[in-house]
Amino acid sequence: MDTNLKPVIAGFIPLLDSAVVVAAAELGFAEQEGIALKLIRETSWANIRDRISVGHFDVAHMLAPMPIASSLNLTSLAVPMLAPMLLGLGGNAITVSNALWADMSAVGADPEGDPMSTGAALARVIANQQEADAPLLHFGVVHPFSGHAYELRYWLAAAGIDPDRDVEITVLAPQVMADALTAGQLDGYCVGEPWNTAAVDAGTGRIATYKQAIWPDSPEKVLGVTRKWAEANPETLAALMRAFSAAADWCADPKNNAELADMLARPDLLACPAEICLAALSGRIRLGPVSVKNVPDFLTFSGGLKAAPMPVHGKWFYEQMVRWGQVERSRAAESEVEKVFSPTAYLEALELTGEATDMTIEMFDGARF
Numbered sequence: 001m002d003t004n005l006k007p008v009i010a011g012f013i014p015l016l017d018s019a020v021v022v023a024a025a026e027l028g029f030a031e032q033e034g035i036a037l038k039l040i041r042e043t044s045w046a047n048i049r050d051r052i053s054v055g056h057f058d059v060a061h062m063l064a065p066m067p068i069a070s071s072l073n074l075t076s077l078a079v080p081m082l083a084p085m086l087l088g089l090g091g092n093a094i095t096v097s098n099a100l101w102a103d104m105s106a107v108g109a110d111p112e113g114d115p116m117s118t119g120a121a122l123a124r125v126i127a128n129q130q131e132a133d134a135p136l137l138h139f140g141v142v143h144p145f146s147g148h149a150y151e152l153r154y155w156l157a158a159a160g161i162d163p164d165r166d167v168e169i170t171v172l173a174p175q176v177m178a179d180a181l182t183a184g185q186l187d188g189y190c191v192g193e194p195w196n197t198a199a200v201d202a203g204t205g206r207i208a209t210y211k212q213a214i215w216p217d218s219p220e221k222v223l224g225v226t227r228k229w230a231e232a233n234p235e236t237l238a239a240l241m242r243a244f245s246a247a248a249d250w251c252a253d254p255k256n257n258a259e260l261a262d263m264l265a266r267p268d269l270l271a272c273p274a275e276i277c278l279a280a281l282s283g284r285i286r287l288g289p290v291s292v293k294n295v296p297d298f299l300t301f302s303g304g305l306k307a308a309p310m311p312v313h314g315k316w317f318y319e320q321m322v323r324w325g326q327v328e329r330s331r332a333a334e335s336e337v338e339k340v341f342s343p344t345a346y347l348e349a350l351e352l353t354g355e356a357t358d359m360t361i362e363m364f365d366g367a368r369f
Contacts, residue, residue, distance in 0.1 A: 005036035006236050011048050012039055012061035014175055014270040015192040016280050017088035017221045019260055020301055021061045024240075024247035026263060032246075033239040041268065044173045045143040052224060053077035058233075059240065061087060062224030065317040067340050069145035071227075072333055074326060082230050083222035083314070084345040085241050086307045087248070091220050091280060091299035092148055092211035093196040094155060096188035097181055100125070100137065101206035101288075113287055115209040119159030122208075126166050140172045140180060140189035148190040150320040151214050163324075181205050192220065193280035193299060194272055200286045201276055207287040212298050219313050230345070238349035245303030245350055252301045257281045305352060314341030 008030070012018040021039065024030045030037035042048050045063055049070065052060045054077065067081035096104065100122075107124040110117035126137065141149040153163040163169060172180055172189070178199040180186045188208070199205025211218065223244065230237050251260055261277035264270045270277065279285055280299045286292050314337040321327045347353045 004034070005031065006034055006239070007036045007038065008058045008236060008240060009038050009040060009056070010059045010061065011042050011051055011057040013042055013045065013048060013173075014272075015061075015091075015221075016194055016264065016270070016277060016299060017091050017192055017301075018061045018269075019251045019264060020087045020244050020248045022264060022269060023251050023260065024243045027247065027250065029243040029247040029250070030240070033243040035236065035239055035243060037240075037243070043175075045146065048224075049075060050077050052081075052226060053079050055229075058225070058229055059237075060224045062222055063143055063146045064219045064222045064313065065145045065147065065150070065321070066143070067222065067224050068314055068317055068321070068337055069326075071336050071340050072321075072327055074321075075145065080227040081340065082225050082227055082342070082345070083309050083340055084225065084230070084237065084342075085223040085244060086219045086309055086313075087221040087223055087244070087301075089217050089219055089300045089302075089306075090211045090297060091192045092151060092190060093193070093207045093285070094152060094188060094190045094209050095177075095181065095196045095199050095205040096122075096208050097184075097186070097205060098203075100187050101208065103128075104208070109208070111287070111291055112293060113207060113209045113213060115155055115213045116158070118208045119155050119161070122156075123159040123161050126161060130166075136166070136168045137187040138168045138170065138185070140170055140177055140186045140191070142174050142177075142191060143171060144326070145321070147211070147215075147218070147220050147317075148192070150317065150324075151211055152190040153320070153324060155209065155214060178202060178205065194270065194276045197276045197279045197286060198272060200288060201273075203289065207285065210285065210295065210298065212295055215316075217297060217300070218316070219309070222309065234345075237345065241346055241349045245307055248301040248303040248307055252303075254282070304350070308343040308346050308352070309341040310343060311338040311341050314338065 025037040067083045070081045103125045104121040109121035177189045182204040261274040265274040318337045
């Protein structure tokens with residue numbers, strides 16, 4: 001290792017949206033910014049949370065709501081954190097077992113994944129099962145403080161299904177979701193790619209709907225850092241965000257899809273077939289065995305202004321935390337959320353402050369169906 005490079009240790013979970021972190025390390029973007037970026041693959045989001053809290057990691061590929069939960073002291077080993085950069089938008093889907101999809105399809109579920117139609121069909125299935133006194137359906141999410149948990153709950157609640165009464169929701173690591181579905185331990189799950197496509201490819205699951213239909217162009221993963229590390233290493237953080245921005249632009253170029261899929265598929269990274277990775281990268285999503293749908297911007301990467309976090313992003317996650325009883329509403333908490341998702345450090349690092357006088361990026365107010 002070049003002794004002139006600044007060492008930075010980054011934790012990541014084997015998901016497609018780790019691509020920016022991986023590309024920065026593997027393709028030299030970090031080195032060009034004077035950083036020796038070492039990646040450590042983790043098995044669960046709880047491990048990511050704990051290891052960055054105690055200093056094993058300097059930074060991490062992280063669930064967007066997790067820095068909020070940590071800063072509001074809602075998790076174990078909670079420390080004040082920041083989400084100074086977005087690493088990926090979209091990329092999640094809700095997959096159900098073949099048996100559950102057959103029941104949903106029989107009562108009118110849209111085969112194209114419309115969330116209103118599939119949600120209404122699931123509600124009818126659940127109502128029928130309740131009349132028959134059948135066991136509750138069992139769904140998986142990757143963490144209680146995750147976009148996956150809030151998207152699944154939003155979808156269920158919009159269909160009149162009570163996520164805390166009408167189904168069971170449990171936490172599993174992303175990479176074991178498809179196996180749990182195959183084993184009959186889950187009836188469905190919300191997870192990031194490629195672990196939805198993996199179930200479809202295995203012939204054991206069907207994608208019922210997806211994040212882009214629930215909350216379009218919304219942040220999924222962020223660069224997570226403790227406030228202590230950020231304050232102690234401002235120049236390193238700035239250099240790292242420049243490297244990630246350049247890597248994100250590379251990942252966003254369709255010409256690089258095949259190379260990116262091959263890289264991510266490696267045994268030390270996602271450890272899955274490259275063709276499974278290509279589905280989300282290309283936006284050609286296999287909903288079922290013979291159903292392929294083009295979903296523009298299913299999973300997107302971008303440097304520049306689009307990678308800047310905004311308080312409105314954090315606000316939506318915070319509102320879901322309040323809605324589902326994870327935190328009590330307070331002005332102090334809202335102020336903390338704004339700090340977590342402040343764009344200031346990122347814009348200064350990329351010298352974009354003069355271009356960001358109206359950082360709305362179509363100021364959405366959350367999910368839209």
